[in-house]
Amino acid sequence: MIELLAQAPPPPSFWNRPPYSPELYVMVIGTIILGLALFFGLTYAPTRLKRPIVMTFTFLSGLFYVLLWLVPTPLKPKEPGELPLNPVDAAGIWFSDALPRVADVAQILSAFLLGLGIFSLLTIHIRKINRKQTDWGFSIVLLVSMVLMLGFGYADWIMKEFRDPLGLLQDSSNWTFVNQMSDLLFDGILQQMDAAMFSLIAFYILSAAYRAFRVRSVESTVLMASALILMLSLMGGVAYAWGQGIDALVIGTGNEFLNNLKITEVANWLRTNMQAPAIRAIEFGVGLGALAMGIRIWLGLERGGVSA
Amino acid sequence: MQYLDTGPFGILVTLMMVAFVLINIFRAKGSKGLYIRRIAGLNAIDDAIGRATEMGRPVLMVPGIGGLDAVSVQAINIFAQVTKTAAQFTTPIRLCCADAAVYTVAQEVIRDVYQKEGMSDRYDSTSVQFVSDRQFAFAAGVSGMILRDKAAATFFLGAFFAESLIFAETANAVGAIQVAGSTQTSQTPFFIAACDYVLIGDEFYAASAYLTREPVLVGSLVGQDWGKLAIICMILLGFVTMSAERLQITNEARVDDPDKGTSKIVSVAEATKDQFRERRKRASDTVVHRIFNPIRTEEALDIKREKDPNFVPPATNGAEGNGTEAAGGGA
Amino acid sequence: MDYTLLKLFLGVVFTLLLYSVLYRENKAYRFAEHVFLGLAAGYTLVVVWRDILYVQWWQKMMGTVADGAAPAMPGYWVYAILLPIGLMGYTIFSKKNNWMSRIPIGIILGLWSGQQIQVWWNTYGPQILNSMRPVIPTTWESITRPITYTRGEGGIKVNLAPERVAEIQSNLYFTQALSNFIFVLTVVAAFSYFLFSFDLRGKFLNKFNTFGRWMLMIGFGAIFGSTVMARFALVIDRMSFIWQEFFGRLLTR
Amino acid sequence: MNWSKLQNVDRRVLYVILLVATSLGLFLPSRIPNDPEPAAKDLYALLMQLPEDKPVIIQSDWTNSTRGETMGHLEALCRILMSRRIKFVIYATADAQAGQVALNVIRQINEERKKAGLVTYREGVDYIYLGVFPNAEGAGQNMRNDIRKAWGTRQTKVDGQAGRVPVFDTAVLRNMRSVSDASLMVVITASATIDVAVQRLSDKVTMACMSTGVVAPSLLPFYQAGQLKGFAGGLRGAYDMEYMMAHGINYSPTPGQEPKVTAEKFGEIPPVPEGKSFERAARYFGTLHIALTLLILAVVMGNVGMFVAKKKAKGGNN
Known part of the structure; x- marks a missing residue:
């Protein structure tokens, strides 16, 4: 719908109102009040209804995608102003129109839940500071860095988004202290720590390979062998020298089949004919597992987890 | 992107997998101690x-x-x-x-x-x-x-x-x-x-x-295994037919038009000179391939909808509007 | 000290603080870790409004006013209902009403579940088709030279005549057939390893299962091997950042 | 010496060796002879034979954390395109940071070219930065449907002019009606965004990819199926590109000399005529050899230690 036709605003309908208009505010606030009423209404729900209520919400959300899948996708109208052929076509059009809206819902709800995560973080560290538990000083460091990043981050965004119609702040020579601080905290420290932590993996790979790649059993031996072949093929110098050797052999013997023994060829063959199918087999299994789990969650059959 | 892209076969297989899981969940509820x-x-x-x-x-x-x-x-x-x-x-x-x-x-x-x-x-x-x-x-x-x-x-x-x-x-x-x-x-x-x-x-x-060892979970696991066996069977079946078919000679080939998303079968007689000639079947000429990628002809995509008499052309987009109204009615 | 150098300096310092954990857990690492967690939490709070809620929720709910080439967009008031539903998550700390937190969770999971059913075939159908490979060679001669058949404007030149290319394309060579056979065998063997509810008895089936596990290990080894390059590139880049970018700039200042 | 100790070397010793080796490696000169991967040769040949009048689309999906590999890729790509005066349009999906790091690379290559007295690339004239598309699937789908609509609202600064203009009013995109009007689309990525791009666009436009070593194995099936016309994977891929930028394919500087890179399916493809060729990847690639050799040595060492220990244990029992 509007996402595809970005320039043309959608026609007015029951569902929308002009931007920032008083009617829109009324509708929005009304909806929130209605939602809150539902919220408090639900606190009086009897115990035996609790599970069915949750299940209904889950089922309806899943139903959208299942129906979207089962109703034939409508063909795009050739020109504006076409009427749907029949109810199925109309439903198809409705589903594909509603898709971009529904697709946002999960992300928006998860975003609202983020507050809970931050609340967990704050409780733990404020409690540490209050009780002067071990390392409470570091908890203060955490809170201070959080507040700094939050403050400068928002100030920077507001300046760039709303106070800078000419786009001057795109150029770093026009930056104020706030922009610099935000950049320093994010780009100078946070991103660098990301990269540093990421690169630690290289050290761990070395020690893990050292411990694990032993000729103990068939399994660990094939694991090691295929890893070694791949690594050798990635060393350009080794691959080059190896290739030169094979070339000499081919010229010497006249047997072109030997070309297949070049390390890059061997590595590629290993990847396409052994790695790819092995992984595909795992993926099939995982896909079926996810499908089965999806059905159980959708129909409320899953115990223990969410709908119990 | 569902029916027309994958054809009914994809839907059938998916529904079969779903059915496997559900059948076995109900089966497991009755019996005890399925093997894992x-x-x-x-x-x-x-x-x-x-x-x-x-x-x-x-x-x-x-x-x-x-x-x-x-x-x-x-x-x-x-x-x-x-x-x-x-x-x-x-x-x-x-x-x-x-x-x-x-x-x-x-x-x-x-x-x-x-x-x-x-x-x-x-x-x-x-x-x-x-x-x-x-x-x-x-x-x-x-x-x-x-x-x-x-x-x-x-x-x-x-x-x-x-x-x-x-x-x-x-x-x-x-x-x-x-x-x-x-x-x-x-x-x-x-x-x-x-x-x-x-x-x-x-x-x-x-x-x-x-x-x-909860019946629902165990049953679902058995259902998944059925699904896996079905996939193995499909692969083996395809492996045999594919092997046999690739030995045959064909005088028609499938030509895809990615722009329209359509394809058609063209025989050697109709083909332009350097398009193709009689040759062995390629993967895309096999029956299995056609089942997985059903042919969408141009006629099938040529649907004529009626015009909305109340439609006002410039600022609004009628199809969208109708869709949204259908939403109001349907919901 | 100019701004860029200060920025580089801080980057180097925090990198080294984190690296100190390689020796053992210590106060320097603990300091860097808490700064890291704090900055990350602060940044997440910025991003959640700036990139998610403001763009995907607020602007769609309240609409956007005309700006340059972009026309005004009306607001969809229905989005407002997501706020109270999101708030239900916060009942988690209440003893009596914590069940309500399952409503937003249920919606998220419900949407996810529906999508699984929707995308299953699109994801796996083509892969199933691709795993069906022919194994009877149509010719016993070997391919003498690599071919390419990409043509057209700006494409790659083709050294072979088109008839020859067509012939090579429609033939199945012995080596390819053998590779195909190994491919199918590997898929089936590895897949049979994941059958949980069947008691695989008998020597052959057991061997087949073990074979499947070996194939999995070969696959994992290959993944390990190719990931190593990426990970080493990271540490090399970090070293380059410290020695060449930071010290380079410090010395040439 | 007690060889069996080799199987229990303290991990910290290994760490220090790696740290020292990777630091020192950076200062060693390295122009390692190389035989580029076939996929990289395809990519290079493709880039060197692109028509000059059509733009190239670059989707850049990496951030600073994978700088070691992907920055080398973008640098090589930009150097080739700039030396051939091919206009390009660049955008990022998923991560807001991705656009910024890509722009930094372009700026830095421009500075380098200015120093060398070469033509620089001007925003809005020779290249366009479209910004970030948060949803990779949506962006690909929309580009497929109608590129004019997908990018229609985006505006760009034009070098030497005040204000911003719609991207389709610029010299870069003026003639672009659909995504097929681009001569090539290159996805530079550190994640699975290439799958999305291939699924939605590879049948509409010639597509190639440059990715980290982690993503590279998953590109092979696309390459074999012809969905990708070439790719460069990881640091090796970046070095392959730089190597061919310096030596060409089937090209010898003096007649009669054996070419450094050969490939049967191409004719003669020259090296990049101007600007730098060996750069970041060449600096890192030698060090990669050292690091990988270290790893292989460590594995060998562990196994030798284990065998010696086993032998000893056996001897003791007997």
Whole structure:
């Protein structure tokens, strides 16, 4: 719908109102009040209804995608102003129109839940500071860095988004202290720590390979062998020298089949004919597992987890 | 993008898989003790917790860094079993989350476990914590925690990415027993290299059925196996027909038009001179290929809808409007 | 000290603080870790409004006013209902009403579940088709030289005559057939390893299962091997950042 | 010496060796002879034979954390395009940071070219930065449907002019009606965004990819199926590109001399005529050899230690 036709605003309908208009505010606030009423209404729900209520919400959300899948996708109208052929076509059009809206819902709800995560973080560290538990000083460091990043981050965004119609702040020579601080905290420290932590993996790979790649059993031996072949093929110098050797052999013997023994060829063959199918087999299994789990969650059959 | 792209075959196969799962769930409800093969990694759980108890050190669980989906829910289901055992031994637990929604579920489930075991007083809400939703900040935080608390047993089950090895090696450095499993195949080798027990691929989804032996889960697992057998059969069948068909000579070929999304069969007689001639069948000429990629002719895509008489052309877009109104009526 | 150098300096310092964990857990690492967690939490709070809620929720709910080439967009008031539903998550700390937190969770999971059913075939159908490979060679001669058949404007030149290319394309060579056979065998063997509810008895089936596990290990080894390059590139880049970028700039200042 | 000790070397010793080796490696000169991967040769040949009048689309999906590999890729790509005066349009999906780091690379290559007295690339004239598309699936789908609509609202600064203009009013995109009007689309990525791009666009436009070593194995099936016309994977891929930028394919500087890179399916493809060729990847590639050799040595060492220990244990029992 509007996402595809970005320039043309959608026609007015029951569902929308002009931007920032008083009617829109009324509708929005009304909806929130209605939602809150539902919220408090639900606190009086009897115990035996609790599970069915949750299940209904889950089922309806899943139903959208299942129906979207089962109703034939409508063909795009050739020109504006076409009427749907029949109810199925109309439903198809409705589903594909509603898709971009529904697709946002999960992300928006998860975003609202983020507050809970931050609340967990704050409780733990404020409690540490209050009780002067071990390392409470570091908890203060955490809170201070959080507040700094939050403050400068928002100030920077507001300046760039709303106070800078000419786009001057795109150029770093026009930056104020706030922009610099935000950049320093994010780009100078946070991103660098990301990269540093990421690169630690290289050290761990070395020690893990050292411990694990032993000729103990068939399994660990094939694991090691295929890893070694791949690594050798990635060393350009080794691959080059190896290739030169094979070339000499081919010229010497006249047997072109030997070309297949070049390390890059061997590595590629290993990847396409052994790695790819092995992984595909795992993926099939995982896909079926996810499908089965999806059905159980959708129909409320899953115990223990969410709908119990 | 469904019917016209995949044709009815895709829908049928999917529905068949769904049916397999549902049939077996109902079948399992009636009978008891369906067979599940041994999964080594899961038998190790009790030993690991026992060892943590002896050493008086905590058990650490991480459900990966994915958002709230089946992987995270499944991880938490397994952790609920781990926590149950840990609660009986009164071993302290830590559960670190990287997603607020997952944290919410974990908090709820773990508290439930303590309640059901009648140990609500031992439950500490900070033992389930949200660490960070930024991948490497989470990695730094959790490895700091492993090193400081000297966790005796660690469970890394869920969607792990590059951070997998950071956790596994750190935990290895403090001498923890590790049970790990990721549905991300790209990370499994690192777990294999660094951990004591690894759940490979689908074993992860089988875990809760294996641990709880609940009829619904076991039945679903049997259904999945039926699905797997069906896929194996499909592959073998295709493998045979494909092999046979590639030996045949064809005088017609399929020509795809990616712009319109249509295709048609063109015979040698109709083909332009250098388009193609009689030749052996290629993969795209085989019956199997046509079943998987049904042909959409131009006629099929040529649907004529009637014009809306009330439609006002310039500023608005009628099809959209109708769609939205249909929404009002339908909902 | 100029701004860029200060930025580089801080980057180097925090990198080294984190690296200190390689020796053992210590106060320097603990400091960096807590700064990291704090900054990450602060940044997440910025991003959640700036990139998610403001763009995907607020602007769609309240609409956007005309700006340059972009026309005004009306607001969809229905989005407002998500706020109270999101708030239900916060009942988690209440003893009586914590069940309500399952409503937003249920919606997220419900949407996810529906999508699984929707995308299953699109994801796996083509892979199933691709795994069906022919194994009877149509010719016993070997391919003498690599071919390419990409043509057209700006495409790659083709050294072979078109008839020859067509012939090579429609033939199945012995080596390819053998590779195909190994491919199918590997898929089936590895897949059979994941059958949980069947008691695989008999020597042959057991061997087949073990074979499947070996194949999995070869696959994992290959993944390990190719990931190593990426990870080493990271540490090399970090070293380059410290020695060449930071010290380079410090010395040439 | 007690060889069996080799199986229990303290991990910290390994760490220090790696740290020292990777630091020192950076200062060693390295022009390692190389035989580029076939996929990289295809990519290079493709880039050197692109028509000059059509733009190239670059989707850049990496951030600073994978700088070691992907920055080398973008640098090589920009150097080739700039030396051939091919206009390009660049955008990022998924991560807001991705756009910024890509722009930094372009700025830095421009500075380098200015120093060398070469033509520089001007925003809005020779290249366009479209910004970030948060949803990779949506962006690909929309580009497929109608590129004019997908990018219609985006505006760009034009070098030497005040204000911003719609991107389709610029010299770069003026003639672009559909995504097929681009001569090539290159996805530079550190994640699975390439799958999304291939699924939605590879049948509409010639597509190639440059990715980290982690993503590279998953590109092979696309390459074999012809969905990708070439790709460069990881640091090796970046070095392959730089190597061919310096030596060409089937090209010898003096007649009669054996070419450094050969490939049967191409004719003669010259090296890049101007600007730098060996740069970041060449600096890192030698060090990569050292690091990988170290790893292989460590594995060998561990196994030798284990065998010696086993032998000893056996001897003791007997």
